[in-house]
Amino acid sequence: MIFEHKDYAPDHIVDAEVVVVGTGAGGASIGAHLAEAGVDVVFVEEGGHHPTSSFNPYLAESLPRLWRDAGTTMIFGKSPFIYAEGRCVGGSTVINGAMTYRTPESVLSEWQAHLKAPELGPAAMDPWFATVEEDISARHQIPGSIGGDNRIMSLGAERSGWHHQKNTRNQDHCVGANNCVLGCVTGAKQSTLVSYMPRAFKAGARCLTEVRILSLRIENGRCTGVEGRVVDPRTRKLAQRVTVRAKAVVIACGAVQTPHLLLRHRLGRPSRQLGRNFVTHPNVKVLAVYPFDVRGWQGVSQWGQIREFHDQGIIFAENMVPAGAMAAALPAHGRRVWEMMRQYNNMVLSGILVEDTTTGVIRRGPFDTPLPFYSITPADQETFLRAVRTLGAMHFEMGAERLILPFTNLHEVTNADQLGQITSSRIKIRHMELFTPHLMGSARMGVDRKDSVVGLDGQLWDLPGCYISDASIFPSAIGVNPQVTIMALGLKMGARLAETVLRSRNAGAA
Ligand SMILES: Cc1cc2nc3c(=O)[nH]c(=O)nc-3n(C[C@H](O)[C@H](O)[C@H](O)COP(=O)(O)OP(=O)(O)OC[C@H]3O[C@@H](n4cnc5c(N)ncnc54)[C@H](O)[C@@H]3O)c2cc1C
Numbered sequence: 001m002i003f004e005h006k007d008y009a010p011d012h013i014v015d016a017e018v019v020v021v022g023t024g025a026g027g028a029s030i031g032a033h034l035a036e037a038g039v040d041v042v043f044v045e046e047g048g049h050h051p052t053s054s055f056n057p058y059l060a061e062s063l064p065r066l067w068r069d070a071g072t073t074m075i076f077g078k079s080p081f082i083y084a085e086g087r088c089v090g091g092s093t094v095i096n097g098a099m100t101y102r103t104p105e106s107v108l109s110e111w112q113a114h115l116k117a118p119e120l121g122p123a124a125m126d127p128w129f130a131t132v133e134e135d136i137s138a139r140h141q142i143p144g145s146i147g148g149d150n151r152i153m154s155l156g157a158e159r160s161g162w163h164h165q166k167n168t169r170n171q172d173h174c175v176g177a178n179n180c181v182l183g184c185v186t187g188a189k190q191s192t193l194v195s196y197m198p199r200a201f202k203a204g205a206r207c208l209t210e211v212r213i214l215s216l217r218i219e220n221g222r223c224t225g226v227e228g229r230v231v232d233p234r235t236r237k238l239a240q241r242v243t244v245r246a247k248a249v250v251i252a253c254g255a256v257q258t259p260h261l262l263l264r265h266r267l268g269r270p271s272r273q274l275g276r277n278f279v280t281h282p283n284v285k286v287l288a289v290y291p292f293d294v295r296g297w298q299g300v301s302q303w304g305q306i307r308e309f310h311d312q313g314i315i316f317a318e319n320m321v322p323a324g325a326m327a328a329a330l331p332a333h334g335r336r337v338w339e340m341m342r343q344y345n346n347m348v349l350s351g352i353l354v355e356d357t358t359t360g361v362i363r364r365g366p367f368d369t370p371l372p373f374y375s376i377t378p379a380d381q382e383t384f385l386r387a388v389r390t391l392g393a394m395h396f397e398m399g400a401e402r403l404i405l406p407f408t409n410l411h412e413v414t415n416a417d418q419l420g421q422i423t424s425s426r427i428k429i430r431h432m433e434l435f436t437p438h439l440m441g442s443a444r445m446g447v448d449r450k451d452s453v454v455g456l457d458g459q460l461w462d463l464p465g466c467y468i469s470d471a472s473i474f475p476s477a478i479g480v481n482p483q484v485t486i487m488a489l490g491l492k493m494g495a496r497l498a499e500t501v502l503r504s505r506n507a508g509a510a
């Protein structure tokens with residue numbers, strides 16, 4: 001059952017066995033698992049419930065409805081950059097690119113060894129990944145859904161002798177409409193809006209939408225619920241109070257909002273790690289314009305990735321976006337944007353993702369605003385510049401006539417020789433136009449309360465009854481797209497929490 005802003009009484013109180021705050025990758029997966037195990041679950045979600053039939057390619061309508069602050073949320077640092085987060089039922093999975101990667105085995109082995117936690121090792125995690133892949137239909141694209149930009153990237157890799165791999169994506173009959181970042185118009189993308197949330201509803205879960213949780217209820221040192229306010233979906237003004245009382249509370253607000261909420265209560269005291277170890281998997285875009293029709297928009301974004309340089313922490317991917325998003329991102333204004341967009345058919349938008357070598361921090365700002373800080377290092381700067389030169393050379397080799405670059409002081413080059421201008425003496429960190437949709441690590445999981453925020457069961461060391469199930473709990477950066485890792489950990493924790501809740505229910509009844 002789904003409730004929205006007009007359904008709430010003046011001081012609305014709801015009881016549940018478990019309240020899950022957030023319905024993205026981490027919240028929906030754990031909530032569905034709990035509900036199907038027979039637990040009485042209430043979700044609370046700040047955004048609205050927008051069904052597939054409401055999705056469209058219009059930026060002005062879709063961004064404020066589905067993206068937090070219409071996509072203007074900033075990370076501060078040497079080069080301030082935008083981070084993207086969904087704010088709707090389904091969270092960021094509604095606006096993501098649908099790539100499904102398991103946590104690399106090397107990362108799992110490191111977690112297993114470093115934390116002395118066999119349950120996080122590759123063999124132990126394998127069944128959780130397999131279940132997630134089945135649940136969200138992770139599979140390769142059918143040939144008819146592949147766009148011209150994908151072909152250029154894979155052919156470019158082939159000619160350069162690089163390893164190109166096809167992505168699996170969580171989709172069922174994706175036709176390549178390329179609207180993933182504004183909501184999948186066909187319902188093919190198996191975001192949690194159309195996968196885990198309907199399963200949770202079928203099992204009896206309730207969802208209070210358009211409610212922002214502002215604090216936790218803490219009684220006798222135990223978390224017993226959450227308190228928030230109804231949000232007017234048009235004006236975003238806060239209205240009446242909503243309280244959910246529960247035996248267990250799961251915070252799944254994402255790696256920025258989760259520490260922001262918990263920092264209000266000065267939690268994470270034993271380790272002082274709450275809000276720290278924030279990693280972002282930063283990326284930049286390189287837009288190649290070809291002298292022939294590519295029609296990248298007629299096909300799925302992100303069919304594959306070039307993994308040749310993964311051991312250096314670099315991934316290249318195709319990244320075509322709807323026309324409105326492309327026009328908004330061009331480094332031009334007025335008539336020039338129009339002239340550039342006339343070549344939309346000829347464009348290949350490619351992305352460069354660089355694995356984190358550093359960490360940032362989330363602080364609480366005024367007016368209930370989180371303040372994320374993160375700066376790339378000079379070594380990352382060199383990696384990005386080298387990667388832009390390498391990918392740029394591939395595009396020129398494939399016949400591109402010019403490249404639009406992610407640097408505020410060098411917007412365009414028209415031949416391969418000009419790529420030589422991309423040096424650290426010319427392009428400083430402050431000139432780089434970074435972006436991130438992958439936010440992780442700000443409330444890390446561990447086995448020692450002195451250097452982690454939650455235990456392996458997701459429970460806060462210093463607040464019994466309060467759990468985290470989202471990207472915040474990653475013990476370190478993972479170097480690949482994170483949704484499968486988040487969901488697998490969500491299911492794993494859900495199984496343990498269901499057992500605890502049902503055991504205590506049965507003990508109460510006895
Ligand atoms: C544009 C984009 C492209 C991406 N592409 C991919 C990809 O191809 N593959 C991949 O694996 N990953 C991708 N990701 C990343 C992936 O979607 C996220 O890592 C994942 O969804 C994060 O899960 P989460 O549970 O941590 O948070 P989210 O999915 O962001 O969910 C958090 C939810 O909590 C709600 N919330 C927050 N604060 C409150 C509050 N105080 N009260 C009530 N509700 C609250 C939010 O509204 C949101 O719905 C992409 C992300 C974006 C934005």
Ligand code: SF4
Pocket residue numbers: 098171173174175176177178179180183184185186187188189299300301
């Ligand atoms: S490409 Fe189109 S059909 Fe495929 S997942 Fe994205 S929006 Fe849906």
